[in-house]
Amino acid sequence: MAGEVIDRAMGALIAGALGDALGMPTQLLSPVRIAELYGHVEDFVAPDADHPVSKGLPAGAITDDTEQALLLGRILVESGEGFDHARWVNALLDWERDVKARGSYDLLGPSTKRAIDAINSGVPAEEAGRGGDTNGAAMRIAPVGIMMPPEPLDALVAKVAETCRATHNTSIAIASASAVAAAVSLGISGGDWRAASGHAVAAARLGATLGHWVTGGDIAARIVWAQE
Template identity: 35%
Template sequence: MLDKAYGSLIATAIGDAMGMPASFMSPTQIKRVYGKITDFLPPDEAQTAHNAVEAGGITDDTQESLIISSVLIEAGRFDTELFVEKMRHWANEYKMLDSTVIGPSTRKFLKVILSGGDYLEAGKQGDTNGAAMRVAPIGIFNHGNMEKAIEDAVSSALPSHGSRAGVATACAIAAAIAKSVEGKCSTREVMEAAIYGAQVGEQRGFDQPAPSVAARIRLAMELVDRHRNKPITEICENLYDYIGAGMKCYESVPLSLGVFHAASGDVTKGILSVINIGDDADTNGAIVGALCGAYSGASTINPDWIAKIESTNAINFKQIAKDLLGSAADVKE
C-alpha cells in the first residue's frame, strides 16, 4: 500500500517536472527543440510559461496536490475551508497571481478568495484541469472506498472547477487512484472506475457547455484497445488526434487516462509518452504519473528520477505518503 501511495505522489512530481519544458508546445516543436524528452531538462527559451523553473523543478500541479495532502493529513478528511485557507496562504506566499504557471480557473479562484468573494459562485464555470491534477491524494486517502473518494473529489472541485466537466474529471481521477492503490486490478478495471466517477461527477457539477467526460474516457479506452498491436507512440498520437491534450479538462483527463491504459500502468512509458505529445504537458505528465505510480508503485520507478525530484525540491514524498495512509487508517478505526 505504501509503495503505491508513494508511487502516486512521487510520479506526480516526476511527470510534472519532466513535462514542464514541453508545456504548450506541439509535438513538432518538441522534436525540433528537444528531440525527444527522456529526462529532466531546463526549459528552452521558447518555453515562456515555465522559464523560471530549473530542471527537475515542480510546478503548481504538484504544489496543489501537496496542499490537498496536507488538508487530509491535518483534518483527517477533506475540509473545504481548510483547503481554501491553505490555497490563500499559498497564493500570498508565492505570489501566484504574478506567475505564469496557474491555469485560468485556478487564477479566478485565487483572485476571489484573496478578495473575500464567493468562490463557489465564481467556480461554477471552471472547466480546466486544475481539480483533476491535484486530486490524487484524495484517491490515496480513500483507497478501497470509491464512493467516498468521489464524494471528496466533488467537494475539492466545486470551489474552483465546479462545472459539470470540471467535477467529472476530478471524480474520474480520484476513483481511478482509489481503485489502483487498493490493488489487484487491471488497467481496464481502473478505466471503468474512472468512467463511473465521471458519470457521478457529471451529475454534481454545474451545467456548462462541454462534451461528456465519461464518453471521452470510453473513447480513449476504445482507441487504445483497437490499436494495441501498434507502438505506444502511435497510440498516443492517435489519442492526441481524436481527443487533444489541452488544459480543458475534457481533453487533458481522457487523454491522460488513455495513455495510462496504453502504457499498462508503467510509469516510465506513460510519462515519456504523454509529455512528448506536448500542449499541457506538465499537467498531463502529473496526471499520468499519479495514475501509473498508484498502479505500479514507487519500486518500479527509476531511482535516479526519484532522487532528482526529492533533492531538487527538498520534499520527502515518502513521508507524506506514510502520513496520508496513517491519517486514513485513524479515520477508519
C-alpha cells in the first residue's frame, strides 16, 4: 500500500510537470495561432522566437508553475506539522531572484509577480496576496494534496489557504487551489476521478469562504457543470 501511495504521489508531480512542459510553448496563444505555429501539439516543442513569455526556452522546459510546486513541497516537508509561512515567503523571494538571473522573469504569473513586488517594496507578506485572483496557487498546489489526507476536508482546505496567503489570498484563488488539492488527495488515497471531482467540489465550496472576497466565477459550480 505504501508503495502504491508513493507511486501515485510521484505520478501527480510528474504528470503536472509533463503537462506544464507540453503547454509551455502554447500558453497565452489563441487556438488559431497555436495551429499556425505548431500544428497539432502532441510532443515537446520549442516556443516560437516571438512568444510573449516563453521565448528562448528549450522544448520540454518546465515553467514557474512546476518550479513553485517543487518549492512548496520542500517547504511543506521542512515545516513539519505546521506551515512555516516566513520560510515560504523567503523561499519565494530567493526563487524570484534566481528566475530573474536566468532571464525567465516574464514567466511569472501576474498574482505572484505583484505579490513579490509588493513584499520587496515593504508590504507585509500577510497583506501582499489580497489581490491574487489568478490560477497560480492552483497550479502549484499538488504537494498539499499529496501531504494531506482527504479527510477532514476543512483541515486540507485550511492548509491550502495557508500556502495562498502571501500571493493568492482571495476567495476564488483559494477555492481553485482547494479543488485541485482535494482531487489530488483523494486520487492518491485510491479514489477514482468521479470521487475525486466530487471531493473537489466540496473543497472549492469551503475554499470560497476564505481569503479576501473578489468577484469571479463559482469554481464549485463550474466543476459540477464539467461533471454533467
